Amino acid sequence: MSLVAVISLAALVCAATAPPPPPNYLENRFDGAGDGPGEVRSAAIKRLLEVFGMEDPPLARSHMQPPQYMLDLYNTVADVDGVTKDPYLLEGNTVRSFFDKLHSEQVEYRFNLSTVARSEKVLTAELHLFKLRPQAAVSFNRHHFCQVSVYQLLDSSRINITQGKKLLSSRLIPIHSTGWEVFTITQAARAWMSDEDSNLGLQVVVRTLGGSQMDMKLVRFASGRNHHQSKQPMLVVFTDDGRRSASLENKDPNGTPVLPVLPQLPVAGAAPRSARSLDYGEEDATSLPCQRLPLYVDFEEIGWSGWIVSPRGYNAYHCKGSCPFPLGQNMRPTNHATVQSIINALKLTKGIETPCCVPDKLFSINLLYFDDDENVVLKQYDDMVAGSCGCH
The missing domain is CATH 2.60.120 (Jelly Rolls)
Incomplete structure (x- = not known):
C-alpha cells in the first residue's frame, strides 16, 4: 500500500483520537451545504446516493409489485440483510x-x-x-x-x-x-x-x-x-x-481496500462533544480492544423505502477499539502494524501512534429497487459491510 493510501486509511479510522474539528468544519466540507442541519442532511444524502451510483433518488413505487423472477433472483444471491451469499452467483453486478x-x-x-x-x-x-x-x-x-x-x-x-x-x-x-x-x-x-x-x-x-x-x-x-x-x-x-474492476484497482496487493477520507457526521441537534465521548461514551478508549460493532443503515429513516424493494436496511458494522502493545493474533494485525506497535511501545521514534482498528474484510450488498422508468433493478455494491476488523 502506498504511503498516501496508509495516511488516508489512518485518517478515516483514527478520527476518534484527533482533536474536535473547528465549528462549521462539516458544512465547509460539503460543497454547497449551508449552515443548518437540513442542508447538511441533504448534502450527506447526496453523497450517499453517489455511493449507490445515482444522482437523484427514483420516484416512490411502493404500490407496484416487482416481478417474481427478480424477487427470486435477489433471494438467491443475497441474504435477509442484502449481503451477497457468493460473489460468483451473479453474472456482472x-x-x-x-x-x-x-x-x-x-x-x-x-x-x-x-x-x-x-x-x-x-x-x-x-x-x-x-x-x-x-x-x-x-x-x-x-x-x-x-x-x-x-x-x-x-x-x-x-x-x-x-x-x-x-x-x-x-x-x-x-x-x-x-x-x-x-x-x-x-x-x-x-x-x-x-x-x-x-x-x-x-x-x-x-x-x-x-x-x-x-x-x-x-x-x-x-x-x-x-x-x-x-x-x-x-x-x-x-x-x-465496471465498478467491480475499479474496486479491484483500489485494493493493495494484500486485498486491503483504500478507503476515501469522509467527514464525521454529527447527530443533528446534539450538543458538541469531544471525539472521545462521541465514540466511547464515558469509558476509557484504551479499555476496548479492536472489535466489530453494529452499524445499522435504515433506508426508511433516510426516506428511501418508497423505491427500494429489498432490503429495508442493512448492518454495515464498524470497527472500534484500541490496538495496544503487544498485538495478539486475535487482533489480526498486519506485520506493519506489529512493527509500528513495537516502535510506539519502545518510543524509538517521536510521534508514532499505535495502529488503528479498521475493517480487514469487506462484503458486498445487493439492492432491489424500482428506477424512474418503473423497471426493477438488482444491483450489487462492493465493500459495503465490514466483515471483520483488525489492527493495521
Missing part, C-alpha cells in the same frame, strides 16, 4: 427487468433500454414469455411439440420477409405445457445499446415440426394488454458497469 412497451395483440415486443448506461457491458439478455394453456376447443391435436423462434426486427416495413429480421433463438417447446419460457437474445440487446434507433423490437414465430404456421389458439403467450402483470412479457438484461 447489475440485472434489470423491462416490461414490453408495445402491448400488441400480435406476437411482437419492444423494450426500452434507455436507462442502461452506454458504458455498461451487456453480458446476457433474456426474453421471458409466459406460455398459456391451449384453448379447450383446440386442445386435442396430433402435434406434441412446436418450434418457437425469436427474431430481431431489422425493417418494420418487411416484417414478413426473411431479409427484414434476424433469427436470435429457436427451440422446441411442448404444446401442452404452461409456464415461463426463456430465450437468449443477447445479440439484439447489444445492437440496441450501440444504436438506439435500431431497436424495432422482437417477433416470435411458432411453427409445426413440418415448418407450417401453427394455430395461435393452440400455442399462446401472455401479452401485456390482456393478462395479469405477473405474466407480462419481460426482458431481463445482465450487465457490468
